[in-house]
Amino acid sequence: MRPKTKKILFLFTTLIFMFFYIPIIILMAFSFNDSKVGTVWTGFTFDWYKSLFSNDQIISAVTNSLIIAVITTLIATVFGTLAALAIHRYNFPGKKAFNFLFYIPVVIPDIIVAVALLALYGWLDITLGISTVFPGHVAITISYVMLVVIARLAGLDASLEEAAKDLGANEWQTFWKVTFPLIFPGVLAGALLAFTISLDEFVISYFTTGPGSDTLPVLVYSMVRLGVSPEINALSTIMVLLIVIMVVITGRKMRVSK
Amino acid sequence: MTSENMVELKNITKKFGKDTAVNNLNLTVKAGEFLTLLGPSGCGKTTTLRMIAGFEKPTEGEVWINDQQVANVEPYKREVNTVFQSYSLFPHMNVFDNVAFGLKMKKTGKEEIAERVMNALKLVQLEGYIDRKPKQLSGGQQQRIAIARAIVNNPKVLLLDEPLGALDLKLRKQMQMELKHLQQSLGITFIYVTHDQEEALTMSDRIVVMNQGEIEQIGLPEEIYEKPTSKFVADFIGETNIFEGVVTNTQNEYADLNIDGVSIGIPKTISLVQDERVYMSIRPEKAKVSVTKDETAHLNGTLKEKIYVGSVTKIIVQLPNGREMVVNESGDSLRDVKAGNDVYVSWQPEETVVFKD
Numbered sequence: 153m154r155p156k157t158k159k160i161l162f163l164f165t166t167l168i169f170m171f172f173y174i175p176i177i178i179l180m181a182f183s184f185n186d187s188k189v190g191t192v193w194t195g196f197t198f199d200w201y202k203s204l205f206s207n208d209q210i211i212s213a214v215t216n217s218l219i220i221a222v223i224t225t226l227i228a229t230v231f232g233t234l235a236a237l238a239i240h241r242y243n244f245p246g247k248k249a250f251n252f253l254f255y256i257p258v259v260i261p262d263i264i265v266a267v268a269l270l271a272l273y274g275w276l277d278i279t280l281g282i283s284t285v286f287p288g289h290v291a292i293t294i295s296y297v298m299l300v301v302i303a304r305l306a307g308l309d310a311s312l313e314e315a316a317k318d319l320g321a322n323e324w325q326t327f328w329k330v331t332f333p334l335i336f337p338g339v340l341a342g343a344l345l346a347f348t349i350s351l352d353e354f355v356i357s358y359f360t361t362g363p364g365s366d367t368l369p370v371l372v373y374s375m376v377r378l379g380v381s382p383e384i385n386a387l388s389t390i391m392v393l394l395i396v397i398m399v400v401i402t403g404r405k406m407r408v409s410k
Numbered sequence: 411m412t413s414e415n416m417v418e419l420k421n422i423t424k425k426f427g428k429d430t431a432v433n434n435l436n437l438t439v440k441a442g443e444f445l446t447l448l449g450p451s452g453c454g455k456t457t458t459l460r461m462i463a464g465f466e467k468p469t470e471g472e473v474w475i476n477d478q479q480v481a482n483v484e485p486y487k488r489e490v491n492t493v494f495q496s497y498s499l500f501p502h503m504n505v506f507d508n509v510a511f512g513l514k515m516k517k518t519g520k521e522e523i524a525e526r527v528m529n530a531l532k533l534v535q536l537e538g539y540i541d542r543k544p545k546q547l548s549g550g551q552q553q554r555i556a557i558a559r560a561i562v563n564n565p566k567v568l569l570l571d572e573p574l575g576a577l578d579l580k581l582r583k584q585m586q587m588e589l590k591h592l593q594q595s596l597g598i599t600f601i602y603v604t605h606d607q608e609e610a611l612t613m614s615d616r617i618v619v620m621n622q623g624e625i626e627q628i629g630l631p632e633e634i635y636e637k638p639t640s641k642f643v644a645d646f647i648g649e650t651n652i653f654e655g656v657v658t659n660t661q662n663e664y665a666d667l668n669i670d671g672v673s674i675g676i677p678k679t680i681s682l683v684q685d686e687r688v689y690m691s692i693r694p695e696k697a698k699v700s701v702t703k704d705e706t707a708h709l710n711g712t713l714k715e716k717i718y719v720g721s722v723t724k725i726i727v728q729l730p731n732g733r734e735m736v737v738n739e740s741g742d743s744l745r746d747v748k749a750g751n752d753v754y755v756s757w758q759p760e761e762t763v764v765f766k767d
Contacts, residue, residue, distance in 0.1 A: 314465050315498040317485040319512035319563065329511075333502045 176392060183385035200386040210387060213371035216282055220357075220367060221350040224289040228346040231290075232297025233339050237331075239298075240305040257295045265291060266359035273360070280362030288356035293349050297342035304338025337405075344402050348395065415474075416441040416567055416599040417462060422471035424457050424623075431457040433623040434471075439567075439601060444593050446602045448610040449620035450646065455603045456571055458620070462601060463492050463569050476566050486515070490567040491560035495575055497552045499544035505531070505555055506540035512563040530562035531555075533592065550581045557592070567599045574609065586612050607647045611635060619643050637679075640765050644691040651694065651735045657686045664759045670731035672709060675759040680766070688766055694738040696761040699725045699753050708756035711735065713749055727755050 153161075186195035204210060239251055257265070269288050278284060312334065316326040332339075354369040361367060366374070372384055417439040424432040432454040439445050447455035460466040461473055464485030473481040480488055491512070499508050509530055513523045531537040534554035544552055553573060560568055570589075574582045590613045593600045604610055610617050611631045619626040619634060619642075627634060627643045638644035644652060655669035664675035665682050667690060676682075676690050699713070709729055717724040722738040729735055735755055747753065 309496065309498065311494050311496055311498040312500060314463075314485070315492070315494060315500070316511070317465075318463060318490075318492045319559070320486045320515035321511070322484070322486050325515060330500060 179385050180389045180392065183382060183389045185382060188382065200382040204383045204386045207383060209371065210383065213366050213368045214387075216365055217351055217368040220282065220285050220289060221347050224286060224293055224350040225343050225347045227286070227290050228293040228297050229339060229343040232294045232342055232346075233301050233335075235294070236298045236301035236305060240302060254295050254298050257292050258299070262292065262353070262355040266356045269356070270359045280360060282361065282365040284360045284362065285357055285365075285367065288360050289350045289353055292353070292356070293346035296345045296349065297339075300342035300345060301335060301338045304335045308334055340402055340405060344398065414440055416443070416476060417601065418474040419458070419462075420472040420474070422458070422461060422468045422473065424454070424461060424466060425469045430623055432461070432468075435623070435625060437618060437625065437628075439599060441599055442597050444590065444600045444602065444613060444615045446604060446610040446614035446617045447620055448604060448607060448617050449626075450605055453620040454623040455620050459569050459571055459601060459603045462567070463490055464488050489565055490569055491563050491565040492569040492571065493556050493560050493573045495572045497544070497556040499552055499555055499559070501544055503543075504540065505536070505542050505544070505547075508544065508555060509559045509562050511559065516563075526562050530558040533561070534558045549576055550585065553577065553585065557589070561592070561596065561598065565598060567601060568593075570600060570602045572604055575604075582609070589613065611647070619646065621646075636763070638691065638763055638765065640767055641689050641691075644689075644763060644765065649694050649736060650691045651697075652689055652691045653733070654687060654689050657682045657684060657688060660684060669709075672731075674709070676762050676764050677760050680764055682764070688764055691763045691765070692757055692761060694724070694736045695722070697735075697737045697755050697757040699727060699737045699739060699744060699755055701747060701751070701753055703754055706756045706758050708754050709735065710752065710754050713744075713747055713751050713753050715749060716744070727753060
């Protein structure tokens, strides 16, 4: 590569990364700012973290979000993996249509899912609360899990499963001793994707949650309307760190199981 | 069925949709035998093997293993083990766990597992590799682990699906002999699938030549090579010269075959009828090329090319009817004969093989 080209590419890459990360870094920095107004740096403080942990509204929203994300991830991962296995392994009438139906939630705008669910709940006369958030979250995340696991299954040598059966393993043993360990990185990646999508999902949560069961993005939205509070900055900083730790751990796990 | 027969296939047919992979096949494999299914790709040999293993269920017919009808029995309940073409070692397990897999599934005791795994690894000379992952082994080593993983279970029958296909020539030759010796010392019935006729001739007690889902010929390696019963077998096994002709006289010791106007004596090993169209085959090493006319069966032509291939020199002779003939010469009697010279190709009539299709 010519030195000049190299320089330009380096500059270009740096700019892209700055575009990605500077807003996040500024947000994190201002969570330690001793001023109520977010734009001027006046001194270092942990006050916003302290007031964050004594804010019941925020703690309750975080709890709601985590409960929803964990349960959504469990349901979506189990059923998404099962659907992926069915589509990968069997030929059945309507397979293409079945497959297609799983892809639609990935491309359909969340607002449509949200409005449809809201209309359904209204028609069935269901009171909105934390439990009415799950169906929407599961519906959009299950497809992602399925797509990731299918990709992993496509790279799986079918003769490995035959070898297991040949050596005396029944269907159940073959799955747990051979198939699952080999697709585990895909399942884990799918679960992680489902977790993060659920955690920051806003539109569906906003429409389908009930009073007193706000999820974190919904709460942040209502708080930001009154101006960005440094508490939100502190909370965002914690969340960024948590996600980074999670991604690092998952990356390690995937490398080991390879 | 007697207990001498380890595997018996009765009227086996396998269809994939409209395609017939195996068509009404009957085959008996004796206990302790090394049997090879040989044929070009798509001839149904692998499908036949997979029906014995249980990975495919026959559309019609019966599969008997050790006196039990198993056509619809799951693979994990059959007393057979398979060595796969791609080795199919479990990538997430080390060598020990790969070899121990079958024994663990049978809930064998820990100490017995350790002992049998080590014995199996000793047999394939890889006992020092128990902690390695399959990826850290060479192709030849992976192949040996795959064999150890199968034989550690003491199967009644070992099925091998082109197990040496991915190895280089020298290693393949070495593994052929090792497999043959292993089979003899263990006394396990081997059913071996290959498209490599030389491999089949080297290793097998009996060879089954398959074509288009059917058996063309079953026989000892010598029979398959020396006495092919069809044009397909003669052509597929080794190199040969095949000519089509019309039977003109069946009265004498040898029948006369008219090949494009030239009369050649052929042995009456099959019933021949006057004016019938038949084929004759003569192997390159059974014929010789000379500049003087010989008493035996012969054709004349011109020398087209001499190709030195090491052990022999291949002589390509252009015949007047436009065909070419290949003869292997080991001496240097044709040193002074050049391309374009007139030569005679001659052979003993009894070296000819005659067949009808």
